[in-house]
Amino acid sequence: MPAQTPPLSDTPQLVGGDASNPWTGLGPSFSPLYQQIKGLILRSLQAGEWKAGDMIPSELELAARFRVSQGTVRKAIDELATDNLLVRRQGKGTFVATHAEQHTQYRFLRLVPDHNNPDQQGPASRRIIECKRLRAPADVARQLQLRTGDPVLEVRRVLAFADTPTILEELWLPGGPFKGLTQDTLAQDQGPMYALFEAQFGVRMVRAEEKIKAVAAPQEVADLLALPSGEPVLMVERLAYTYNDVPMELRRAHYRTDSHHYRNDLS
Amino acid sequence: MPAQTPPLSDTPQLVGGDASNPWTGLGPSFSPLYQQIKGLILRSLQAGEWKAGDMIPSELELAARFRVSQGTVRKAIDELATDNLLVRRQGKGTFVATHAEQHTQYRFLRLVPDHNNPDQQGPASRRIIECKRLRAPADVARQLQLRTGDPVLEVRRVLAFADTPTILEELWLPGGPFKGLTQDTLAQDQGPMYALFEAQFGVRMVRAEEKIKAVAAPQEVADLLALPSGEPVLMVERLAYTYNDVPMELRRAHYRTDSHHYRNDLS
C-alpha cells in the first residue's frame, strides 16, 4: 500500500494519525492511527467478540481487517498488553487476559507472608459468610456509579492462610450484571472470584484502585479474624473496574498483618 | 545499511539480536540488539556521562554511535522511558529522569489526603530530628548489602501536612556514597530528599519496594505524631534502589492515616 493512500476500515472510519493522511491537523481531535486501532480492539473485547482466554486474530489478520500495516496493529496490541488486557505468547498468538490462569491468579492480592515462599499463592481456605441482595446505600451507589437504592449484591467472606483467618472482605456488586449470583455459586467455586466473574457473568476486572488505612479492629472484625478487639489491622478499600473505566465492584477488607504484609513496588 | 551487515559498535561488541546476524542462535545467551543498546545507555547513565535532568544525545546520534538503526535505539529508549529512567519530550529531546521536577516530585510518596485536592503535593513542613553516623546493625546491613558494622548514616525526621505531624521517618544510607551528608545540609534543603541526593551525591533512586503493616504506635512514635500511644498507624518499610538494582536507602516510616490514606493502583 503506497504511503499516500488514506487508511480505510471495514468498521468505523479512521481519521488522522496516518502520517501521510491529508486530514491530519484538521482539528484538535487528532489521534494516532494505532490509538484508533487500540480503541477498535478494545471495543471488540468489550462487546465479547473474544472471551477471556481466547486467542484473538493474528496481527496480519487484524492489519488486513483495519487496512493498516502490521506495525501499527503491533503498536496497538503492545499497549493493550502492557495494560494487561491482552497477553502475547510467541509462536502461539495473542490472548485475552484472564484471572483464571496460574500465573495471573490473585493478581490484585498484595498481601504476602513475611517470611517463607517468594511466590505468592492463593489463600488456603475461603468461607462465604453471607451473600444477599439489598438496595445500595448512598456511598456504595456513588462509587459504583449507581443510584441510591438500586439493587446490589453484598458478599462477605473470610480468607485463611495456613489455618489462620487473615482477611475479612465485604464486597458489593451491581445487581444487573451479576444477576443470579448466589452464595452457593460462590461457595462451590474453586479459584479466584474474578475468574468466576469472567466465566459466569462475562465481567472482566482490568484494574483497581486501593485506599489503605490502619485502624483498630472493630469487635466483629476481631472476632472473625481471631484477634483481640482493637488490634491494629489494615483497612483496604478497593474499587475495581472493567473496560472503559466502568466500576464493577467495591470491596472493603480488613487484613491481619501480624505475619503478612502488603507489598508494593514503586517506580 | 544493508540488512546483512552485522552491527558494529564503537563501544563493546554487540552480538546476536540483529535479525540477519549470523551469530544468532549460537548460544543460549541470545539477547536482542535493542536490549544490548539499552544496556549501553544504562551504563552511560550509571557512569554519570549524563546528569539528572540532562538531555541525552538524539536518537539519530545514538544510532550512529552504536551503528544501528534509529528504530532500534528508539525501542531501547522506549523501555528506559517506561521504567522511568528517561523522559521523552516531543520536539525537545530525551532527558535523564529526576526527582527535582514539579511533575515528578514525591513520586514515591503514596500518602494522600482523604478528601481535598486530587493532585498530590509535598508536605507543608519537614523537621530533621537527627542525623548521625553509626555502624550498620545486622538487619540494616543485610538489606543495604553491606557488612554488619559498616558505616551508615541514620536520619530521622517528621513531615507535617497542614500543621499536623503525619509521617515519622527513620532512614539509613550507606556511608560511602553519602559521605559528607550532615543534618545542616538536610535542614537547609528545600524540595524532595531524593532531589538532594541526585544533586549532591549523584545518587538517583529509580525504584523501590515497600512492605506495609498496621501496628500500634509505640510511645515515641505517638509522641512525635501527636497521637495517643497505641493508636493504629501504618508502618511502611521501603528499600530504594539505584541503577542495576543496587539498594541505596532503607527507610522505616510510620504514617498517620486518620485523615490521609495510602493510595495504590492495581493493574
Place this chain on the structure above:
DNA sequence: CAGTGGTCTAGACCACACT
C-alpha cells in the same frame, strides 16, 4: 512444515519547540 509473534532496517512524513 506453516503460522505466530519478535526483531531489525530504511525511508517518508507529521507534530512540536525553539530560534
Place this chain on the structure above:
DNA sequence: GTGTGGTCTAGACCACTGC
C-alpha cells in the same frame, strides 16, 4: 527554518510452537 521525538509503512528474517 532546523532539530527533536512521533507515526506509519514495507519488507526481510529470526525464534518459538505445534502439526
